[in-house]
Amino acid sequence: MASRPPRIAFFSDLDGEVSLAAHCARILVPILAKSHSIELFSQSFMPESLGVPNSHYLKAYQRHRTEPFDIFLYQLEDGSRSRFVRASIGIMPGITWFHDLFFQDLGPEATHTSPWESSIQQILDPSVPFPDRAVAPHQLWPRAFRELSLSPVSLFSSQWALAESRTMISSRIESHLGAHRCSLLPVPVEKAEAAPLPARDVLRVVTPAGPGHEGRAHKFLPALKALNSPWHLTWLLAPDERGAAEALVREFDLSPRVTLQFGRTPAAWAAMLRSAHVALHLHTSSFGHLAPFLHMSLASGRLAVVSDMAQGEDIPASAAMRIIPGISEGMQLVHALRAAQEIDILQATEPARHYVDQHHSPHAVAARLSTLLREAAPLLASPMAQWEHLYARAHDALMSEVRELVGGANDAGLDPFARLVSPAIGEISMGAPGRRVAEHRAPAT
Amino acid sequence: MARILVLGVKVPFTHGGQEVLVASLIKQLRSRGHEADQIELPFNPLPKQNLLVQAAMWRALDLESFAGQKIDLVIATKFPSYYARHPRKSVWLVHQLRSMYDLHGTQFSDIGDDPRDESLRRILTDGDNIALGECAFRGAISRNVSERLKAFNGLSSEVLYPPLPLGNRYCSAETEPYVLSVGRICRIKRLDLMLNALAHVPSLSLKVVGVADEPGAMEYFTNVLSQHGLQSRVSFLGRVSDEELLGLYAKATGVFYAPFNEDYGYVTLEGMASGRPIVTASDSGGTLEFVRDGENGLVVPPNPGAIAAAFNSLAADPSLGGRLGQAGRSFIESSGMLSSGWDAVIDGLLSPLQEQGHAHAVGA
Numbered sequence: 029m030a031s032r033p034p035r036i037a038f039f040s041d042l043d044g045e046v047s048l049a050a051h052c053a054r055i056l057v058p059i060l061a062k063s064h065s066i067e068l069f070s071q072s073f074m075p076e077s078l079g080v081p082n083s084h085y086l087k088a089y090q091r092h093r094t095e096p097f098d099i100f101l102y103q104l105e106d107g108s109r110s111r112f113v114r115a116s117i118g119i120m121p122g123i124t125w126f127h128d129l130f131f132q133d134l135g136p137e138a139t140h141t142s143p144w145e146s147s148i149q150q151i152l153d154p155s156v157p158f159p160d161r162a163v164a165p166h167q168l169w170p171r172a173f174r175e176l177s178l179s180p181v182s183l184f185s186s187q188w189a190l191a192e193s194r195t196m197i198s199s200r201i202e203s204h205l206g207a208h209r210c211s212l213l214p215v216p217v218e219k220a221e222a223a224p225l226p227a228r229d230v231l232r233v234v235t236p237a238g239p240g241h242e243g244r245a246h247k248f249l250p251a252l253k254a255l256n257s258p259w260h261l262t263w264l265l266a267p268d269e270r271g272a273a274e275a276l277v278r279e280f281d282l283s284p285r286v287t288l289q290f291g292r293t294p295a296a297w298a299a300m301l302r303s304a305h306v307a308l309h310l311h312t313s314s315f316g317h318l319a320p321f322l323h324m325s326l327a328s329g330r331l332a333v334v335s336d337m338a339q340g341e342d343i344p345a346s347a348a349m350r351i352i353p354g355i356s357e358g359m360q361l362v363h364a365l366r367a368a369q370e371i372d373i374l375q376a377t378e379p380a381r382h383y384v385d386q387h388h389s390p391h392a393v394a395a396r397l398s399t400l401l402r403e404a405a406p407l408l409a410s411p412m413a414q415w416e417h418l419y420a421r422a423h424d425a426l427m428s429e430v431r432e433l434v435g436g437a438n439d440a441g442l443d444p445f446a447r448l449v450s451p452a453i454g455e456i457s458m459g460a461p462g463r464r465v466a467e468h469r470a471p472a473t
Numbered sequence: 474m475a476r477i478l479v480l481g482v483k484v485p486f487t488h489g490g491q492e493v494l495v496a497s498l499i500k501q502l503r504s505r506g507h508e509a510d511q512i513e514l515p516f517n518p519l520p521k522q523n524l525l526v527q528a529a530m531w532r533a534l535d536l537e538s539f540a541g542q543k544i545d546l547v548i549a550t551k552f553p554s555y556y557a558r559h560p561r562k563s564v565w566l567v568h569q570l571r572s573m574y575d576l577h578g579t580q581f582s583d584i585g586d587d588p589r590d591e592s593l594r595r596i597l598t599d600g601d602n603i604a605l606g607e608c609a610f611r612g613a614i615s616r617n618v619s620e621r622l623k624a625f626n627g628l629s630s631e632v633l634y635p636p637l638p639l640g641n642r643y644c645s646a647e648t649e650p651y652v653l654s655v656g657r658i659c660r661i662k663r664l665d666l667m668l669n670a671l672a673h674v675p676s677l678s679l680k681v682v683g684v685a686d687e688p689g690a691m692e693y694f695t696n697v698l699s700q701h702g703l704q705s706r707v708s709f710l711g712r713v714s715d716e717e718l719l720g721l722y723a724k725a726t727g728v729f730y731a732p733f734n735e736d737y738g739y740v741t742l743e744g745m746a747s748g749r750p751i752v753t754a755s756d757s758g759g760t761l762e763f764v765r766d767g768e769n770g771l772v773v774p775p776n777p778g779a780i781a782a783a784f785n786s787l788a789a790d791p792s793l794g795g796r797l798g799q800a801g802r803s804f805i806e807s808s809g810m811l812s813s814g815w816d817a818v819i820d821g822l823l824s825p826l827q828e829q830g831h832a833h834a835v836g837a
Contacts, residue, residue, distance in 0.1 A: 073620065073623075073624040084625060086573075086574065086577055086598075089591075090598075111578055112578050115577070115578045115586060118586030119586055119591055136579065137578070137579065137580045137582065137583075137585070138578060138584070138585035138586050141585055142585060143585075143586075143587050144586065147587075158587075158588075158589060159587075161587075418588050419588055419591065419592060421588075422587075422589045422591070422592040423596075425589055426522060426592050426593055426596075429522045429589070430522050430523075433520070433522055433526060448529055448530070448533045449525065449526055449529040452529035452532035452533055453525060453528075453529055453596065455532065456528065456532060456556065456596070456599065456600035456603050456604060
C-alpha cells in the first residue's frame with residue numbers, strides 16, 4: 029500500500045520583513061510542499077500563502093476536526109509576532125522549532141496563567157482533576173520552559189540552544205510517554221553569489237548588531253577607531269534603535285565614518301554585504317539570535333567575526349574569526365580588522381561558504397526537516413491522542429461547572445441545566461471536542 | 474407593516490455604542506410605520522463558564538409570537554443575542570465575543586490554554602457558526618466586523634454602517650484649546666495613551682466624556698494622572714446630555730479616539746461630522762475605515778510620544794486642524810452617515826420579509 033505523507037499544520041509568523049520564522053517559512057514551505065501536505069496557520073486572514081492554504085490560527089481545531097493533522101509544527105522565536113505560536117503550543121502539543129530559548133517579550137496573557145503543569149499531570153494520570161479556577165497560576169518565565177515542556181519533539185536552530193535546552197527540562201510529557209526527541213535543525217540560507225570585493229583602499233565593515241551592551245558596539249567602535257588605515261562602518265539597525273546608535277556614534281566621535289541604515293531585514297543585509305569586506309556578529313547574549321544574518325555573511329564570501337560565546341560557539345573556527353569576550357576583546361578586534369586588510373578574503377572565506385552550503389542550504393535543511401517529520405509522526409500519535417482525550421474530559425468538566433452555575437434553582441424542583449442549557453448546548457455545538465477527532469483519526473501509513 | 478423585535482444585550486450600568494444603535498434602529502423602524510420593540514437580556518461574562526448559559530438562554534427563547542401576535546422578524550445585534558431562534562432572523566452584527574476571536578492572545582482576553590477554556594471557545598465558535606449561519610440576512614456595522622466574521626466563521630455579510638445618532642445636529646464652532654475623548658472608560662479604549670501623551674502637550678487640556686465600566690479602571694487612570702501631575706488639566710465629565718456633547722465636539726482642538734481594534738466607533742464619525750480633526754492609532758481597527766492620515770485626521774503609532782506629537786502639531790497650526798476637520802465633515806456629508814444611510818440599513822435588515830414571500834403576511 030502506498031504511504032501518504034504526514035499532514036502538517038505549520039504555525040509560523042509570515043511577516044518576512046522582520047522575523048526569522050518568516051524567513052525560514054518563506055524558504056522551506058515551497059520545498060516541503062512538493063512532498064508533504066502542509067497547511068499554514070498564522071495571524072493572517074489570507075486564504076493562501078507561500079503556495080499552500082493559510083488559515084487564521086484559531087481555526088486550526090476546525091481544520092483538524094475536518095481533516096486530522098498528523099503533526100502540529102510550530103516555529104517559535106522571541107517577539108510579539110510569535111505570541112500566537114506560544115499560545116497555540118499550549119492547545120495541541122507537537123514539534124516546536126525553537127529559534128529562541130529566552131524571551132524578552134512577555135508573551136500572550138494566556139501563558140502567564142497557563143495551567144500547563146497540571147495539564148501534563150492530567151495527561152500522565154487521567155484521574156488528576158482539573159485545577160481549581162480560583163487559584164490561577166501566575167508565572168512569567170523569561171525562558172521557554174512551558175513551550176519546551178509542551179513539545180514532545182523539539183528542534184533547535186543552534187547547537188548551543190540544543191545544549192541549553194537539555195538543562196532546562198525535568199517534566200516533559202514525552203519523557204514519560206516514550207516520545208522524547210531533540211534535534212538540531214539549522215536555519216536555511218539561500219546560496220549567495222560571492223560578489224567581487226570592493227576596493228581595498230578603505231576597509232568596509234558592516235554589522236547588524238543592536239546598540240545595546242550585547243551587540244558589543246562599545247567594543248567594536250573603539251576598535252575601529254584604533255585602526256590607522258581608512259575604514260567605514262555601515263550599521264544596520266531597527267528603526268527604534270536610532271537614538272541609542274546615534275548616541276554611541278557621537279560618544280566615540282565617529283560620525284563621518286559611520287553610516288546608520290534602518291530596517292533590519294535579510295534583504296537589506298544581503299545588499300549591504302555586497303559592498304563590504306568584513307561582517308561583525310559579536311552578539312553575546314542568550315537573548316536573541318544571530319540567524320540568518322551571520323549565515324548570510326558566511327555564504328557571501330565576506331569575513332565574519334563572531335564572539336566565542338553563546339551561538340557564536342556553533343561556528344567552526346575555520347569559517348569565522350572568533351573573539352573571546354572580555355578584557356582583551358577590543359585588542360583582539362583590532363588585530364582581526366588589521367588582518368582583514370591584508371589577507372585574501374575570498375580565499376580565506378572558502379571554508380565558510382562550504383560550511384553554509386553543507387549545513388544551511390535550503391534543500392539540505394528541507395531534507396533534514398522532512399526526515400525529522402517522518403520520524404516524528406509515529407512518536408506524536410500517542411501524545412496527540414491523549415491530549416484529545418484531555419479535551420473530552422475538559423468538555424465534561426466544563427459542563428459540570430455550568431451545571432453547578434445554574435443549579436441553584438434545583439431547590440424549586442427545576443433543573444434548568446437539564447431543561448434549558450444542556451439541550452441548547454447540544455444543539456449549537458458539534459459535540460465534545462477531542463472525541464470527534466480521536467474517533468475519526470486516520471492513522472498515517 | 475411588520476412587527477419586529479430588535480434583540481439587545483445589556484450589561485447593567487453600562488452604556489455604549491450598542492445601546493445607541495438599538496435605540497436609533499427602533500426609532501427608524503417606527504418612523505417607517507413598523508411596530509418595533511426591543512428585547513434585552515442582561516449579560517454577565519463572569520465567570521466565563523456563564524457565557525454558555527447566556528447563549529443557551531437566548532437559544533431557548535420562543536420569539537415567534539407573543540400573546541397571540543406573530544413576530545414577523547427579529548434583528549439580533551451582538552453576542553449572544555444572535556443565538557435566538559426565529560424563522561426570519563436578521564443580524565446587524567455589532568461584534569461577537571471578541572475575547573475568543575480577535576482579542577484572543579492579547580491582554581484583553583481571559584480565554585487561556587486551560588483545556589476547559591479551549592473547550593468553551595470551541596463550543597461557542599461552533600455555536601456562532603450555527604447561530605449566525607442560520608440568519609436570513611447578515612449585516613455588519615463595519616468592514617472590520619464583517620472581515621472578522623468571514624475570517625473566523627467563514628460567513629459573508631453586508632457592511633451597513635450605522636448612521637450617526639444625532640443626525641444633522643453636529644456642528645463646529647470656534648476652537649478652544651482642549652482635546653476631547655468620548656467613550657467608555659476601560660482598558661481597551663486606551664485613554665491612558667492620551668493621559669501619558671498629555672504630559673507632553675503643554676498647551677492643551679483634556680475633557681473626557683464617559684464613565685468607567687471596568688473594576689479598577691478609574692483608579693488606574695487617576696494614578697496615571699497623578700504620576701504626571703495633570704489633575705488640573707483633565708476633566709472627567711461623566712455622561713453628558715446630547716446638547717452638551719454636541720457643544721464639546723464643536724469646540725475641540727481635536728478628538729482623541731484610539732481604542733485597540735475598534736469595531737466601528739461612533740466617536741470617529743461624530744468628531745468628523747463636527748468638523749474636528751481625529752487622532753487615532755494605526756491599530757485602531759474600524760476607525761481606519763474612515764480616518765485617512767493627513768487628509769481628514771492623523772493616524773499615529775499607538776504610543777504616547779506619537780500622540781503627543783500629533784496634538785502638538787494641531788495646537789501649533791490651527792489651519793491644519795481646520796483643513797483636516799473640513800475634509801472630515803465633507804466626507805460625512807457625502808457618505809450618508811448623517812441620516813440618509815438609514816434606508817440602506819433598513820432595506821438590508823428587512824430583506825428576509827420580502828425574500829421569503831412574507832410581505833403579504835406582515836402586520837396581519
